[in-house]
Amino acid sequence: MSATSGTGPRFRRLFEPLQVGPMRVPNRICETTNTIRAAQMPGFVDEPFIAHHLAKAKGGTGWIGSETFLLNSPIPQEAAEEFFPGTGAVRVPLFAMPGFSESVAKFADAVRETGAVTVCQLTQLNFTMAASSVPLVEAYDWVPHELDSEEIKQLIRTYAEAAVKFLEAGVDGIEIHCAHETLPQSFLSPALNKRSDEWGGDARDRTRFLREVLLGVKEQVGDRVALGVRVNGQETREGGYDLLELREMMSHVAETGTLDFVNVDVGHSWGGPSYVQPSYYGHAVYREAGKALKVDLEGIALLFSGRVNDPGIAEQLLEQGCCDLVGMTRAGIADPEFANKAREGRLQEMRRCIGCNRCIAKSVKDDAPTLFQKPTCSVNPEVGNELFYAANAGPAAEKKRLVVVGGGAAGCEAARVAAKRGHEVILLERGQRLGGQVNLASAAPGRDAYDDFRIFQENQLEMLGVDVRLETELGAAGVLDLEPDAVACATGSVPRWPDTPGLDPAEVVQGWDVLAGQAEVGERVAVVSQEDHFETPNVADYLAERGRRVEVFHKWMGIGAEIDRYSIGPVMTRLVEHEVVFHTGMRLASVTKGKLEFRSAFGGRTHTFEGFDSVVLVYGSVPDARLYYELKEAGTAARLFLVGSAWVPRLLAEATQHGARVGMEI
Numbered sequence: 001m002s003a004t005s006g007t008g009p010r011f012r013r014l015f016e017p018l019q020v021g022p023m024r025v026p027n028r029i030c031e032t033t034n035t036i037r038a039a040q041m042p043g044f045v046d047e048p049f050i051a052h053h054l055a056k057a058k059g060g061t062g063w064i065g066s067e068t069f070l071l072n073s074p075i076p077q078e079a080a081e082e083f084f085p086g087t088g089a090v091r092v093p094l095f096a097m098p099g100f101s102e103s104v105a106k107f108a109d110a111v112r113e114t115g116a117v118t119v120c121q122l123t124q125l126n127f128t129m130a131a132s133s134v135p136l137v138e139a140y141d142w143v144p145h146e147l148d149s150e151e152i153k154q155l156i157r158t159y160a161e162a163a164v165k166f167l168e169a170g171v172d173g174i175e176i177h178c179a180h181e182t183l184p185q186s187f188l189s190p191a192l193n194k195r196s197d198e199w200g201g202d203a204r205d206r207t208r209f210l211r212e213v214l215l216g217v218k219e220q221v222g223d224r225v226a227l228g229v230r231v232n233g234q235e236t237r238e239g240g241y242d243l244l245e246l247r248e249m250m251s252h253v254a255e256t257g258t259l260d261f262v263n264v265d266v267g268h269s270w271g272g273p274s275y276v277q278p279s280y281y282g283h284a285v286y287r288e289a290g291k292a293l294k295v296d297l298e299g300i301a302l303l304f305s306g307r308v309n310d311p312g313i314a315e316q317l318l319e320q321g322c323c324d325l326v327g328m329t330r331a332g333i334a335d336p337e338f339a340n341k342a343r344e345g346r347l348q349e350m351r352r353c354i355g356c357n358r359c360i361a362k363s364v365k366d367d368a369p370t371l372f373q374k375p376t377c378s379v380n381p382e383v384g385n386e387l388f389y390a391a392n393a394g395p396a397a398e399k400k401r402l403v404v405v406g407g408g409a410a411g412c413e414a415a416r417v418a419a420k421r422g423h424e425v426i427l428l429e430r431g432q433r434l435g436g437q438v439n440l441a442s443a444a445p446g447r448d449a450y451d452d453f454r455i456f457q458e459n460q461l462e463m464l465g466v467d468v469r470l471e472t473e474l475g476a477a478g479v480l481d482l483e484p485d486a487v488a489c490a491t492g493s494v495p496r497w498p499d500t501p502g503l504d505p506a507e508v509v510q511g512w513d514v515l516a517g518q519a520e521v522g523e524r525v526a527v528v529s530q531e532d533h534f535e536t537p538n539v540a541d542y543l544a545e546r547g548r549r550v551e552v553f554h555k556w557m558g559i560g561a562e563i564d565r566y567s568i569g570p571v572m573t574r575l576v577e578h579e580v581v582f583h584t585g586m587r588l589a590s591v592t593k594g595k596l597e598f599r600s601a602f603g604g605r606t607h608t609f610e611g612f613d614s615v616v617l618v619y620g621s622v623p624d625a626r627l628y629y630e631l632k633e634a635g636t637a638a639r640l641f642l643v644g645s646a647w648v649p650r651l652l653a654e655a656t657q658h659g660a661r662v663g664m665e666i
């Protein structure tokens with residue numbers, strides 16, 4: 001590993017090239033592997049895949065880790081397919097398909113043209129078989145098959161066989177995935193590896209599997225490809241290894257002389273800590289793992305990642321000696337051009353990752369990504385749709401006047417995209433600032449990063465010359481007086497009122513008003529919920545943090561059912577720490593002077609709870625489309641659009657996506 005002098009006065013270290021084995025990385029910014037399922041055909045390297053990951057290389061990211069490549073597992077021929085869906089086990093590997101090396105070569109060539117490097121990750125992500133019959137992922141109760149030594153040797157060979165294909169494709173680096181509950185990590189872990197043969201035992205013996213894998217790959221690739229490993233810095237599960245033990249294990253692995261780089265992060269794929277750290281975590285909180293390993297592994301490049309969304313933080317990590325390379329993966333999803341913007345000092349133009357985890361949430365859901373619905377990013381609607389945007393987001397043929405009503409996510413994005421395409425845009429917002437529901441989200445503890453979305457939109461709209469009129473509500477006639485060619489009604493939604501007969505509005509307040517700081521709430525609070533995402537825990541957290549005694553009554557099995565497994569940890573930890581009490585399967589029947597009656601969701605029984613000072617409702621929201629229908633009735637020639645939650649309330653990603661499409665449509 002050696003460094004030469006680089007450019008960029010503000011981020012001097014960040015833009016220094018680095019030699020990693022035979023691979024020269026042009027700067028320190030890395031897209032660590034992120035399986036966002038960009039390909040049209042899941043798992044293939046095709047045009048949409050290339051468009052997604054190449055955008056980051058073109059945007060200045062030096063190291064492109066793209067998506068993981070699943071290797072084949074020794075699944076017995078007679079075992080039913082039913083065992084494997086969702087467990088990552090693959091019978092026939094992609095790398096054995098005809099044309100595989102050629103498709104990867106096309107990608108690697110395109111990346112090389114930008115000056116960046118391609119590093120491919122080889123993965124046995126396999127909850128079906130492991131070192132011992134101990135469940136790998138605590139969120140699931142799947143017990144894996146314990147591998148015998150023949151199967152282990154077969155598994156080790158899969159890495160070397162795959163490496164040959166990647167070598168043929170001309171990639172610059174190969175990474176062995178040994179973190180995130182992958183099969184090699186099950187060998188490292190004292191909690192998961194209970195073997196008494198040569199593949200288990202003390203710290204050194206538990207590294208045997210990884211050492212054999214590395215030696216096998218090295219034998220095939222020699223010094224033509226940089227070789228490294230991704231490890232979890234500390235297991236944070238009962239009986240798992242800590243950072244000290246990992247350091248010992250990595251020193252044994254390094255003795256093989258095969259390592260050009262080590263990629264370290266901290267966390268697992270459920271609860272906390274999560275390795276895809278949501279907004280609740282500080283930036284680079286686990287940087288000590290990088291720092292410690294960097295000291296131990298002299299001469300081996302050290303990559304650290306974990307919620308680094310800002311070039312300033314990345315520069316600081318390099319300066320503090322925490323790493324040689326910085327993973328900035330979601331930073332590049334939110335804004336593939338962020339690296340170029342940093343180098344050119346265009347920091348105000350940067351669209352920062354807000355740590356909402358929408359990207360990973362949908363990537364790991366088996367039912368979500370289809371040919372028509374792809375994982376995307378809440379703040380960057382281009383993600384997963386790069387080719388569509390390339391074809392449709394160019395300059396408009398004819399300049400038109402667009403009036404956008406409503407400055408929430410959908411309205412701002414419609415205005416931004418339309419203005420970028422050359423249209424004249426007037427944006428009317430009745431509130432004192434832009435942001436809409438994003439401002440409510442950012443009021444909740446641990447979610448202030450959501451402000452970055454509003455700040456990005458404010459900066460963009462100003463730079464693009466959008467005429468933003470705050471505290472302005474014109475009504476249909478006033479809007480038409482502006483002589484628009486098109487009107488985008490992004491008027492948002494309003495909190496849903498329960499269909500509880502006779503419910504007196506004086507007895508309850510809405511969760512939105514609580515988050516907006518506009519509701520009086522007493523000491524003992526009942527939060528009544530018919531909502532499955534962040535709003536219910538956010539309202540409960542907001543109140544509990546302010547010293548209220550909170551009890552949540554939820555309509556179904558438990559709150560937050562729609563929150564991804566990478567984010568749910570800190571959300572629930574906060575509520576548990578605040579001693580929030582949960583009641584499940586409760587449908588509100590009546591509220592009278594702090595006395596609440598519920599019907600069970602699972603039968604006819606009723607339950608009564610008394611002594612509450614306040615009742616807060618979290619029932620989601622319903623569209624507010626009044627202006628759209630008024631305009632329609634007025635019979636205007638202007639083209640009318642109903643956008644975002646004014647059409648149908650969903651999440652932030654749907655709102656920005658919808659807004660952007662309207663901006664492209666006119």
Ligand SMILES: Cc1cc2nc3c(=O)[nH]c(=O)nc-3n(C[C@H](O)[C@H](O)[C@H](O)COP(=O)(O)O)c2cc1C
Pocket residue numbers: 032033034035036067068121177180230265275276277305306307308327328329330331359360361363
């Ligand atoms: C959509 C998505 C998919 C991911 N898939 C993988 C994967 O296949 N292999 C892997 O090692 N890490 C994966 N990760 C984790 C990232 O490499 C990275 O460690 C994580 O996003 C935290 O870094 P960041 O804060 O810079 O985003 C994934 C992350 C995301 C957001």
Ligand code: SF4
Pocket residue numbers: 330331333334352353354355356357358359360376377378379380
């Ligand atoms: S979806 Fe959310 S977490 Fe993922 S990159 Fe976009 S802003 Fe960041």
